[in-house]
Amino acid sequence: MKIAEAFAVQDYGVVVTGGASGLGLGFAEGLAENGARVTILDVDAQRVAEETESLRGKGLDVRGEVLDVTDHVALDKAIDSAAAAYGRLDVVFANAGIDSGPGFLGSWVGSVRPRRTEGALENYTDERWNRVIDINLNGAFATLRAGARHMKPRKSGRMIVTTSLAALLVEPAIGSAYMAAKAGLAHLARSVALELAAYNITVNSIAPGFFITNIGGGHAKNPEVQRTLARTIPMHRVGFAEDIKGLALFLASPASAYITGQQIVIDGGWGLGAAD
């Protein structure tokens, strides 16, 4: 197979949850730039309108729908309608996610990392826990389920979930609900991969390190936060949505046809440990 054929996604029908911002927008744009037809599903009405218009302005085949992934009935309908619009559903990205607020430790102050009262286990509210699990884990589960209903009869499809480096490593600055949701999602993806392998459907996880997006109110856009983090990342820089397009295209395209149930870390070496 020629390399251009290996990565061909021309006319693929694609759905991306949380596709109106950050990494999801990178997945949507990256696939659409390569000829796929992409539906963005996102709860942020303004971003859905703006980003859909902007991508269409670039000549890309993109449609957008306002959707909350915690509404599983609406999610089923939205995925049915995307599949109907394209006459096929080739790729589903279960990507929508939120942060879970502070963890039990704050950032380094000199050689000390202060404990944070609001991130302590005894102060973790049910509301905070449930919201993160509902969006980051239950929403992704419902997205995979809706995708399977279309892909299984066709015996073909690609499912890609966005987990996190925090699914593999405990990071005390990140709330425990986020880590539990992402670790659960990574294992859910493995389980679904095993179940659907006989149907020629692959299911893989993308585990990003630190990317500049709008998550957590966009605090990562602060240049000082970026500089501080870049020092701890072996490649000495944070990630951008553009950095993730290649991996998304790889996992969505024929090039990765024999890879399933894997979690691929994309983090500039962050998870390896400290370097120079």
Ligand SMILES: NC(=O)c1ccc[n+]([C@@H]2O[C@H](COP(=O)([O-])OP(=O)(O)OC[C@H]3O[C@@H](n4cnc5c(N)ncnc54)[C@H](O)[C@@H]3O)[C@@H](O)[C@H]2O)c1
């Ligand atoms: N940015 C990072 O460093 C990083 C690292 C690891 C994992 N991730 C994961 O990447 C995914 C994308 O996050 P991002 O960093 O691009 O953030 P982002 O905030 O830029 O994008 C997330 C999108 O999801 C949407 N969304 C949130 N709740 C939703 C809901 N209930 N229904 C539908 N859409 C909803 C938001 O409106 C937003 O457009 C998330 O799952 C996140 O946990 C991000």
